Amino acid sequence: MGRAEDWIALTNGVVGEGRALYQAVVAADLEGIVTDGGINQSLNNGATWPSLNGGGLQTALFYNIDIKPDAAASVIVGAVQDNEVETTAGAASPLGWVGANGGDGWDAAYDGQIAGQVYSSSGFWSASTPVPCTEVFVSNDDGQTYANSTSGGITPWTTATDAGCYLAPIATDPSNGGVVYVSGSQNLWQSQNSGGAWRIIGSFAGAGAVNVAPANGNNVVIAEAPRCSYRPMRWRRPAWPSAFGLCRGLRFRTRSFDRSMASRPSIQ
Numbered sequence: 280m281g282r283a284e285d286w287i288a289l290t291n292g293v294v295g296e297g298r299a300l301y302q303a304v305v306a307a308d309l310e311g312i313v314t315d316g317g318i319n320q321s322l323n324n325g326a327t328w329p330s331l332n333g334g335g336l337q338t339a340l341f342y343n344i345d346i347k348p349d350a351a352a353s354v355i356v357g358a359v360q361d362n363e364v365e366t367t368a369g370a371a372s373p374l375g376w377v378g379a380n381g382g383d384g385w386d387a388a389y390d391g392q393i394a395g396q397v398y399s400s401s402g403f404w405s406a407s408t409p410v411p412c413t414e415v416f417v418s419n420d421d422g423q424t425y426a427n428s429t430s431g432g433i434t435p436w437t438t439a440t441d442a443g444c445y446l447a448p449i450a451t452d453p454s455n456g457g458v459v460y461v462s463g464s465q466n467l468w469q470s471q472n473s474g475g476a477w478r479i480i481g482s483f484a485g486a487g488a489v490n491v492a493p494a495n496g497n498n499v500v501i502a503e504a505p506r507c508s509y510r511p512m513r514w515r516r517p518a519w520p521s522a523f524g525l526c527r528g529l530r531f532r533t534r535s536f537d538r539s540m541a542s543r544p545s546i547q
Contacts, residue, residue: 339365339376342446343386347421349394356397356422358384364399366422380416380425387422388449391491392456396473397422398433400447400461411436412444415461417474433474441465450489452496460499462486467501 318338319328344357354368363378364387370377382401390396399422402413416425416432425432435441441463452458457473467481467489480499487503 342384343388343448345388345397347395348389348391354421356387356389356399358387358399358401360384364401364416364422366397368421369423377423379418379423382414383444385413385446386449388451388459390456390473391451391453391458393473395419395421396456398449398451398459398461398474399425400449402444402447411438411442413441413447413463415447415449415474433470435461435468435470435474435477436463436466445486447486448488450491450499452491453493455496458491458496460489460491462489462501462503 318331320331321328339357339362340360342358342360344355346352347354347356354366356364356366356368357376358364359378361383363382364380364384365376365378367376380399380401381404383403385400385402387397387399390398395418397418398415399418400413400415404410404412404414410431411434414432414434416427416434418425427433443464445464447464448462450460452460455471457471459470459474461468462483464486465482466479467483467487468477469480470477481501483501483503485503487501489499489501492498492500
């Protein structure tokens with residue numbers, strides 16, 4: 280094996296983080312690499328790495344998925360590590376996926392009422408220009424295309440706040456169309472018009488999973504380390520209270536509501 284300074288990159292064109300390597304015994308120039316984006320194989324000592332993902336093989340690490348809220352649950356959207364935000368809408372086969380939003384996929388969520396409308400967050404956008412590393416987008420066709428996907432989409436923050444590359448959770452109001460929440464690294468943001476305008480409704484130590492009560496959109500819960508905070512939106516005090524004193528020390532253990540008691544978060 281060569282010295283450390285003799286190493287060169289051989290995985291040009293491979294998408295994803297490497298998980299395993301193999302080399303064929305019968306052919307010295309045949310090597311393969313397994314990543315969270317699938318399997319690539321080289322037949323020329325690593326000069327090129329064509330993908331072996333065809334023929335029905337699907338390998339990906341999904342951070343989050345959501346299902347279209349129609350009667351047939353006809354579309355799935357998913358945020359894939361290193362491999363965009365993808366959708367089954369418009370795919371060439373029933374098992375196919377289409378990537379339409381670049382970057383490192385973080386989260387995806389359907390609007391609660393507006394048909395076909397999907398929100399997504401993704402990260403590791405170009406650091407060569409002063410743009411946020413983590414950005415937010417909206418699609419009106421089940422995630423097949425995203426408006427302003429090369430110019431920041433509907434990202435509520437700039438480089439002045441909520442900086443960093445991180446998984447930015449998204450939640451929508453099941454009973455009110457166009458109402459969407461995004462948790463940044465410093466603030467919880469709300470839009471009431473599909474991302475056209477945003478306001479900060481709370482400040483926290485980091486991004487946290489968010490959910491909205493199905494029966495009453497005024498009730499929102501966010502789970503963050505080291506505490507969970509719960510707030511009816513009509514509550515006027517400046518700070519978010521702990522969820523009945525049960526969430527202190529909780530680290531992303533729950534973000535669900537008990538549907539029979541829509542004003543209270545379900546602690547699991």
